[in-house]
Amino acid sequence: MAKLESKIPTGPLADKWSTYKSEALKLVNPANKRKYEVIVVGAGLAGASAAATLAELGYKVKCFVFHDTPRRAHSIAAQGGINAAKNYQNDGDSVHRLYYDTIKGGDYRSREANVHRLAEVSVNIIDQCVAQGVPFAREYGGLLANRSFGGAQVSRTFYARGQTGQQLLLGAYSALMKEAGRGAVEVHPFEEMSDLVVIEGQAKGIITRNLVSGEIRRWSADAVILATGGYGNVFNLSTYARGSNATAAWRAYKRGACFANPCFTQIHPTCIPVSGDYQSKLTLMSESLRNDGRIWVPKNAADCDKPASQIPEEARDYYLERIYPSFGNLAPRDVSSRAAMRMCDEGRGVGPGKRGVYLDFADAIQRLTEDGVRERYGNLFDIYHEITNENAYKQPMRIYPAVHYTMGGLWVDYNLMSNVPGLFVLGEANFSDHGANRLGASALMQGLADGYFVIPYTIGNYLATQKPGSRPKTDATEFAQAEQNVRDINDRLLGANGKEPVSHFHKRLGLIMWENCGMARTKESLQKAIKLIPELRAEYWQNVRVPGSGATLNQSLENASRVADYMELSELMCRDALAREESCGGHFREEYQYPDGECKRDDANFGHVAAWEYQGDGKDPLRNVEPLNYEFTQMSVRSYK
Amino acid sequence: MVAESSEKNINVTLRVWRQAGPNQPGKFVEYQAKNCNPNMSFLEMLDVVNDSLVTQGEEPIAFAHDCREGICGTCNLVIDGKPHGPHKAIATCQTYMRSFADGAVITVEPFRAKPFPVIKDLITDRSAFDKIQQAGGFISVRTGAGADANATPISKDNADLAMDAAQCIGCGACVAACKNASAMLFVAAKVSQFSLLPQGQPERDRRVLAMVAKMDELGFGSCTNQYECSAACPKLISHDFIARMNRDYIKATIRQTFKPKSNAVAGGA
Structure with a gap:
């Protein structure tokens, strides 16, 4: 049984982090820092900011990405913005309020201390990014502009048009390039992590496959940081980049790192609906659109086939404004997504297949003019036009929820260290800050908080316990064994010589997950998925076809290896969803709801983190529990009405 | 469209x-x-x-x-x-x-x-862009060293223009479209983003000189003002930024030659 010590410092909530930093955390002296080598896997917001900052501090850093350059990570696609408790708007914001909104938004399934720390460092992030030259939106007076986002009643979101993620990532990337240029970071592009090396219970290296040469390589280090993003591509169709994958995290799980709350997935309410079975991905329309757009469906199912312009005002149901008057169109993501699903289930959906709702800008255009709307959201309207060939200035957008983010991830303590000492997990890849639902504009905040302002302090606390220069050589047996494991997986995939391409299986898996472990789950649907997935997995290993060789660039092999991991992770997600007999945030069990369809939590029995521990192939994983002790905030019924 | x-x-x-x-x-x-x-x-x-x-x-x-x-x-x-x-x-x-x-x-x-x-097949190695970035495509600020974000107001016009330049996605279409395989639009976008902002001023000269030198060293060609680059750019980054960079480059070259330099060396007690 894994030891799950959250290591949350004692003392008042608002003082925990500052006291911990100044009194409890061990330091590494500058002359010793250069003797430690740290591996960072991934270069999204969390990975790039961590790699750059650790290098600035004097550690030797190696950064691995499967992309051709670190600037491609999918953080780049985040549109809307980043939250920070700056209170530049003088509208009542504070660190405490950001903390409270975030923990409430997460439906009281995150740790108080982690979330408070996140809110505290949020202000430093904005300072850092501005200093790096990130061109945030500004007012005419030259000061920073803000907008509001779901789940908040203040305007605390900083943004750079609809490309905030891009600008923040390029800021972190520029810091990484600065350090790479002076030789403090070695960047390894096209190098995908395929296994974790654990020696005497501690993470001491990784195995990679070079995606260009096919070479399998060993790398040793004093500590390993995974910043490898989320696992939403389990669903096949999602807003994730096609290359985003769970392999690094999953293989670390199989080396002993616990996987926490895997069933907590976020379904984003405003995405462009599916158009055909050839579809490779879904595209998000930023939540910021809900600042000015109004969501509706026809009151009568009979009107659904009419063009929107022929449905008069009184025949429209602005259901979010009706059901959630105080938050209206800015209700949190999980709440909005389920409301859209309910409308479509009632037969009031619009567009092809009737799986869509309207997001209407007619009022906003009247208020702000078409140019005013274009200035705020022009690029999003362009994206919508490219994909659907429809002009959203003239007719409402059609949107539908899609998989967008995963709150679950590898379990970490307050130091962001997993239960495998020496293995740290940052950003979306860990589980720690968003509970059961992430609020908009919080992912960018968390990624950068972890990388710029948390790991630089906490990693020293671990490294100080490791003798400088004691990292193992790569000829250790554990390295050889891990390398062989990677070779075996790849050889098996290349040798299966079946009939169907990888995509065939990925689509089928995605459908099983969407139908049975998607926006609404039941005991029956989850049991069904837990039966279907192993069957599909067995078929996969028998009947997948991966042409070519492993000794060259082979995209089929890359995909096959990632999908092999989804075939296992998906089952764990269903097991977790089945075991969590309550509804909370993004995890909605139909059996547990209030009469109005809202989530019914069970704090007494499930006010905890479920951290799953691998027990070996073919054996049921072990469900460990970390109780969530709420000392400062009361777990209450989350209401946005 | x-x-x-x-x-x-x-x-x-x-x-x-x-x-x-x-x-x-x-x-x-x-x-x-x-x-x-x-x-x-x-x-x-x-x-x-x-x-x-x-x-x-x-x-x-x-x-x-x-x-x-x-x-x-x-x-x-x-x-x-x-x-x-x-x-x-x-x-x-x-x-x-x-x-x-x-x-x-x-x-x-x-x-x-x-x-x-x-x-x-259709996959190319564009790591040359990373090397150009490493030469100077950044502002040297250590994590945690930034002042309050609103301490330095920046005119909306300049911030918007910097954002226009910053939109570059680093795809390399500008290079592919250019008969000389010049990377001027790519480099100019990064140089201009920083030269438009107060934060970018201390390193303004060394940045443009270093990035241009690296671009030349890596075998990218010269700009002959055909503007195929901006026509092919998926983010429509304007070739005006190339003119802006050229001005920066000339000024930086002159300053480099004539500006007095301190004789001080690092060190001390």
């Missing part, structure tokens, strides 16, 4: 560049893409062609892609001679089959430029 919607599925013939590896000969190979839904993206069409190749036991066409929403800069196809295809202001992944006529013959190639060698 986008062709009128057509409901009918179409058939097209692809002439695709296949090349087994770097420094190996390549050639065009023909494939049929049948019954394509006009709302399918060009890359989704390639996915379908690839799946049928795999089913037949052939190696699929290697092509670079990731976000498939025009922001990561990974996709880089030359379609019928145009980097990122027939339409303006979009990346390859935002090209849809409705842009092609039924029966069309479509030529698909990788970006062609000496500093971007082909790795396999």
Whole structure:
């Protein structure tokens, strides 16, 4: 049984982090820092900011990405913005309020201390990014502009048009390039992590496959940081980049790192609906659109086939404004997504297949003019036009929820260290800050908080316990064994010589997950998925076809290896969803709801983190529990009405 | 920007560049893409062609892609001679089959430029861009050293212009479109973003000199003011930034030559 010590410092909530930093955390002296080598896997917001900052501090850093350059990570696609408790708007914001909104938004399934720390460092992030030259939106007076986002009643979101993620990532990337240029970071592009090396219970290296040469390589280090993003591509169709994958995290799980709350997935309410079975991905329309757009469906199912312009005002149901008057169109993501699903289930959906709702800008255009709307959201309207060939200035957008983010991830303590000492997990890849639902504009905040302002302090606390220069050589047996494991997986995939391409299986898996472990789950649907997935997995290993060789660039092999991991992770997600007999945030069990369809939590029995521990192939994983002790905030019924 | 919607599925013939590896000969190979839904993206069409190749036991066409929403800069196809295809202001992944006529013959190639060698089929190595960034594409600020974000007001006009430049997705279409394989638009966008902001001033001269020198060293050509780069840019980054960079470069060169320099050396107690 894994030891799950959250290591949350004692003392008042608002003082925990500052006291911990100044009194409890061990330091590494500058002359010793250069003797430690740290591996960072991934270069999204969390990975790039961590790699750059650790290098600035004097550690030797190696950064691995499967992309051709670190600037491609999918953080780049985040549109809307980043939250920070700056209170530049003088509208009542504070660190405490950001903390409270975030923990409430997460439906009281995150740790108080982690979330408070996140809110505290949020202000430093904005300072850092501005200093790096990130061109945030500004007012005419030259000061920073803000907008509001779901789940908040203040305007605390900083943004750079609809490309905030891009600008923040390029800021972190520029810091990484600065350090790479002076030789403090070695960047390894096209190098995908395929296994974790654990020696005497501690993470001491990784195995990679070079995606260009096919070479399998060993790398040793004093500590390993995974910043490898989320696992939403389990669903096949999602807003994730096609290359985003769970392999690094999953293989670390199989080396002993616990996987926490895997069933907590976020379904984003405003995405462009599916158009055909050839579809490779879904595209998000930023939540910021809900600042000015109004969501509706026809009151009568009979009107659904009419063009929107022929449905008069009184025949429209602005259901979010009706059901959630105080938050209206800015209700949190999980709440909005389920409301859209309910409308479509009632037969009031619009567009092809009737799986869509309207997001209407007619009022906003009247208020702000078409140019005013274009200035705020022009690029999003362009994206919508490219994909659907429809002009959203003239007719409402059609949107539908899609998989967008995963709150679950590898379990970490307050130091962001997993239960495998020496293995740290940052950003979306860990589980720690968003509970059961992430609020908009919080992912960018968390990624950068972890990388710029948390790991630089906490990693020293671990490294100080490791003798400088004691990292193992790569000829250790554990390295050889891990390398062989990677070779075996790849050889098996290349040798299966079946009939169907990888995509065939990925689509089928995605459908099983969407139908049975998607926006609404039941005991029956989850049991069904837990039966279907192993069957599909067995078929996969028998009947997948991966042409070519492993000794060259082979995209089929890359995909096959990632999908092999989804075939296992998906089952764990269903097991977790089945075991969590309550509804909370993004995890909605139909059996547990209030009469109005809202989530019914069970704090007494499930006010905890479920951290799953691998027990070996073919054996049921072990469900460990970390109780969530709420000392400062009361777990209450989350209401946005 | 986008062709009128057509409901009918179409058939097209692809002439695709296949090349087994770097420094190996390549050639065009023909494939049929049948019954394509006009709302399918060009890359989704390639996915379908690839799946049928795999089913037949052939190696699929290697092509670079990731976000498939025009922001990561990974996709880089030359379609019928145009980097990122027939339409303006979009990346390859935002090209849809409705842009092609039924029966069309479509030529698909990788970006062609000496500093971007082909790795396999349609995938090229664009790591030269990272090297240019390392030469000076940053503001040297240690984490935690920034002042309060509102301490330095920046005029909205300058912030907006900096954002126009900062939108570059690093795809390399500007280089592929240029007959000289110049990276001037790419470099100018980064240089201009920082030179428009107060934060970028202390390193303004050394940045432009170092990035231009690195660009030249890596074998990118010179700019001869044809502006094919900005026409091919998926983010429509303006060639005006090249003029801005040239001004910066000249001023920096003069200052470099004539500005008095301190004799002090680092060190001390």
